[in-house]
Amino acid sequence: MAGKRLETTRNPQIAKAPTYIGGLDDILYGGLPVGRTTMVSGGPGCGKSIMGMQFIFNGAQHGQPGMFISFEEPVTAIRQNAATIGIDFPAAEAAGNVFLYAPPINRKINKSGDFDLGGLMAIIEGQSKAMNARRLVLDGIDVLLRYYDDVAREREELYFLNDWLRAKNLTTILTVKLPPNETSVERYDFLDYMTDCVIHLDQRVIDQITTRRLRINKYRGSGHGRNEYPFIVSRNGLNLVPVSSITLKHQKMGAFISSGNDQLDEVLGGGYRRGSCVLVSGTTGSGKTTVAATFADAACRRGERVLYIDFEESEEAMIETMRSPGIDLQPHLEAEQLMFLTTMPEARGAEEHLVEAYTAIETFQPRHVVVDAISACSRMGGEQVAFEYVVRLIYACKERSITCLLTNQTAGFQNVSEISGIGISSVVDTLLFLRLVNSTGEINRLLTVVKSRGTKHSNQYREFLITDTGFELKNVYSGEGGVLTGVARRVQETRDELDLRRTEMEIRYKEQALERHRTMLDSDHDRLQADVEAMKLELERLKLEYHIAAQARELRRQMRGGDKNDNDNSAFFNDLMRGEDDAR
Amino acid sequence: MHDSHIKPKQQTFEAEYVFQLYVAGDSANSTQALHAFTKLCEEHFSGRFRLDVIDVLQDYRQALDNHILVTPTLLRIYPLPQIRVAGNLSDEEQVLSLVRG
Numbered sequence: 001m002a003g004k005r006l007e008t009t010r011n012p013q014i015a016k017a018p019t020y021i022g023g024l025d026d027i028l029y030g031g032l033p034v035g036r037t038t039m040v041s042g043g044p045g046c047g048k049s050i051m052g053m054q055f056i057f058n059g060a061q062h063g064q065p066g067m068f069i070s071f072e073e074p075v076t077a078i079r080q081n082a083a084t085i086g087i088d089f090p091a092a093e094a095a096g097n098v099f100l101y102a103p104p105i106n107r108k109i110n111k112s113g114d115f116d117l118g119g120l121m122a123i124i125e126g127q128s129k130a131m132n133a134r135r136l137v138l139d140g141i142d143v144l145l146r147y148y149d150d151v152a153r154e155r156e157e158l159y160f161l162n163d164w165l166r167a168k169n170l171t172t173i174l175t176v177k178l179p180p181n182e183t184s185v186e187r188y189d190f191l192d193y194m195t196d197c198v199i200h201l202d203q204r205v206i207d208q209i210t211t212r213r214l215r216i217n218k219y220r221g222s223g224h225g226r227n228e229y230p231f232i233v234s235r236n237g238l239n240l241v242p243v244s245s246i247t248l249k250h251q252k253m254g255a256f257i258s259s260g261n262d263q264l265d266e267v268l269g270g271g272y273r274r275g276s277c278v279l280v281s282g283t284t285g286s287g288k289t290t291v292a293a294t295f296a297d298a299a300c301r302r303g304e305r306v307l308y309i310d311f312e313e314s315e316e317a318m319i320e321t322m323r324s325p326g327i328d329l330q331p332h333l334e335a336e337q338l339m340f341l342t343t344m345p346e347a348r349g350a351e352e353h354l355v356e357a358y359t360a361i362e363t364f365q366p367r368h369v370v371v372d373a374i375s376a377c378s379r380m381g382g383e384q385v386a387f388e389y390v391v392r393l394i395y396a397c398k399e400r401s402i403t404c405l406l407t408n409q410t411a412g413f414q415n416v417s418e419i420s421g422i423g424i425s426s427v428v429d430t431l432l433f434l435r436l437v438n439s440t441g442e443i444n445r446l447l448t449v450v451k452s453r454g455t456k457h458s459n460q461y462r463e464f465l466i467t468d469t470g471f472e473l474k475n476v477y478s479g480e481g482g483v484l485t486g487v488a489r490r491v492q493e494t495r496d497e498l499d500l501r502r503t504e505m506e507i508r509y510k511e512q513a514l515e516r517h518r519t520m521l522d523s524d525h526d527r528l529q530a531d532v533e534a535m536k537l538e539l540e541r542l543k544l545e546y547h548i549a550a551q552a553r554e555l556r557r558q559m560r561g562g563d564k565n566d567n568d569n570s571a572f573f574n575d576l577m578r579g580e581d582d583a584r
Numbered sequence: 585m586h587d588s589h590i591k592p593k594q595q596t597f598e599a600e601y602v603f604q605l606y607v608a609g610d611s612a613n614s615t616q617a618l619h620a621f622t623k624l625c626e627e628h629f630s631g632r633f634r635l636d637v638i639d640v641l642q643d644y645r646q647a648l649d650n651h652i653l654v655t656p657t658l659l660r661i662y663p664l665p666q667i668r669v670a671g672n673l674s675d676e677e678q679v680l681s682l683v684r685g
Binding site: 106 | 606607608609611613614616617640641644645647648651652653654656657667668669670671672673674675678679682
C-alpha cells in the first residue's frame with residue numbers, strides 16, 4: 001500500500017498529512033492537505049467523529065500532536081467512544097500529545113449585539129503553542145455556528161476562522177452534520193468552496209442492512225479517488241474497502257492449474273489459469289459445489305492454501321456433503337491448507353463481509369479463494385451490494401494473483417454470469433455452466449465451458465456425472481483428435497436418453513453391417529467385397545455423426561429455450577433414414 | 585488594549601455585582617463592549633460593582649476553563665445565578681435587564 005501511495009502522489013507542492021486510516025490515504029493520494037482545512041460532512045452517526053478521532057490519535061502516534069475539540073459531546077463520552085475503537089485517549093493526553101476539549105454549547109445563550117469566535121481562536125492558538133499541535137479537529141462546527149442565528153454572519157465568521165487556521169498552519173478537519181439522506185445543506189454549501197478538501201460520508205439502509213459510503217467531493221491541488229468507497233466502522237475504527245481504488249494493477253493470468261479433474265482440464269484446454277477468475281454457474285443441485293470442492297481439494301493436495309468462503313452451509317455440513325462424492329476436505333482443514341469462512345450473508349453488511357474476507361486473505365495468505373455462492377450475496381443487502389462485494393473481492397484476488405473460483409446459482413442459461421440481473425461477466429475469465437436436463441423422466445447433469453480466456457477450450461456440452469470419487473465428464477463427442485476436434489463416437493453406457501438412442505442406433509447399424517457382410521460373403525464379388533463394405537460403413541458412420549450432431553443441436557436449442565424451427569434438420573435426417581430403409 | 589483590567593479596585597469584597605468581561609484584544613466588538621459596559625456599570629451600579637476584564641489573547645486558559653468560545657462574553661459572577669451574555673453589548677436596555685436578572 002505504501003508503495004502505491006507514493007506512486008500516485010504526483011503533486012509535489014501539496015504536502016499531505018496521512019490519516020493512517022485503513023484505505024483512506026490511498027484514495028486521498030497520501031492524506032489530507034497539510035496546513036489546510038478539510039470538511040467532513042455526513043448525517044448523524046455515519047462516522048465523522050470517529051474519522052476525526054483517528055486523525056488526531058493516529059497523528060499523535062506519529063509525532064503530530066493534535067487537538068480534538070467537540071461541540072457535540074462531553075469529553076468523557078469522547079473517551080468512551082474512542083475506547084470502543086481501540087483508541088486510548090487518556091494515555092495520549094497524559095503524554096501531552098492529544099488535547100480533548102468539549103465546551104458545552106448552550107443555544108439559549110443571551111445575546112446582545114455582534115460577537116466573533118475570538119475565544120475559540122485564542123484557545124486553539126494558546127493550546128496549540130503549549131503542546132506544539134499540528135492537527136486540529138473541530139467536531140460539529142455547525143453546532144457552534146448556531147450561536148449566530150444569521151446565515152450571513154455564520155459564513156463570515158467561518159471564512160475568518162478558516163483563513164486564520166491556514167495562517168496557523170494547522171491541518172484541520174471540520175465536521176458538519178447533515179440531515180440523514182442528504183448530501184448537502186444549502187446553509188453550508190459555502191463550506192464546499194471554502195475548504196480545500198471535502199469528504200462526504202453517508203449511511204444508507206438498504207434491505208435492512210446498513211451500508212456506509214465515503215466520497216471525496218473535492219481536493220484542491222491534488223488528485224483523489226473518484227468513486228464512492230464502502231467503509232465499515234470496526235473495532236479498529238474506520239476501515240475503507242481499498243479496492244477498485246486508484247489503479248487496478250491486475251497480474252497477468254498465470255500458468256495452467258488443474259481444476260482437480262483431468263477430464264475437465266482437457267475440456268478447458270489445460271485447466272484454469274492461476275490468478276484468474278472462474279465462475280461456475282448453474283441451477284440448483286447441478287454440482288457447482290462439487291466442482292468447487294474438487295478444485296479446493298486438488299489445490300490443497302498441491303500444498304496451496306485455499307480460502308473457502310461459504311454462504312450456503314456450515315463448515316461441518318459442507319465437509320460432510322462432500323464426502324458423498326468422495327472428497328475429504330477434513331485433512332486439509334487440519335493441515336491448515338484450507339480455511340473456511342462461513343457466515344450468513346444477512347448477518348452483516350457487505351463491507352463487513354469484505355473486510356472479513358480481506359482480513360482472512362491477508363492473514364491466511366491463500367493461493368486460491370472459493371466463494372460458494374455469490375448468488376447468496378444479494379442477501380447482504382440487495383443486488384447492487386452483492387455485485388460490489390463480488391467485484392471488489394475479485395479485484396482484491398486479482399491484485400494478489402489469487403485464483404478466484406465463484407459459484408453462482410442461476411435459474412437458466414440466460415443469466416449464467418448474473419446475480420439476478422447484474423452482470424459480472426466482464427471480470428470473469430472462465431465460465432462453466434452446469435445444468436440439469438430432464439429427459440424422459442430422468443434428471444441428468446450437463447456441463448459446458450461458456451468461455452475461457454487464454455485457453456483453447458471446447459465449447460461442447462458434456463454429461464457431468466457425480467460419482468463416489470468426484471465427478472466425471474462424459475464425452476458427447478470424442479475421437480482421434482481428442483475432445484477438441486473429435487468427430488467419431490465413443491460408445492459408453494449411460495442412462496442419458498441421448499446416449500441410449502445412440503446405443504440403440506449403434507446396435508442397429510452393427511446388425512445391418514453384419515447382415516451386409518453375410519450377403520456379400522454369399523456373392524461372387526469377392527473383389528468388391530471389401531470396398532463395398534468400407535464404403536457402406538463410412539456412409540453409416542457419417543449418418544450417425546449427423547444424427548448425433550442434430551441431437552446435440554436440438555438439446556442445445558432446448559437449453560437456450562430457442563425456437564424449434566431454428567436450424568431444424570430433423571426433416572432432412574428423416575429423409576435420409578427413409579432413403580436408407582427404401583434402399584433396403 | 586486598555587489598561588483598565590480591574591476597576592474600580594477599591595470595591596473588592598463589598599461589591600453587589602461582580603462581572604467578568606472576556607475580550608479578544610482590541611477587536612471592534614471587544615472595544616465596543618468594554619466601552620458600553622463600563623458606561624453602563626458607572627451609570628447603574630456605581631460603587632456597587634466589580635468588573636474584571638480578561639483578554640483571552642493574553643490568557644487563553646481563562647477562556648478554556650470558562651468555555652469562552654465567542655468574544656466578547658460578559659459573565660455575571662455574582663449575584664447567582666451566573667448569567668452569560670455574548671455580544672458587543674450595544675443595546676444598553678437589553679443588557680441592563682439581563683444583568684439585573
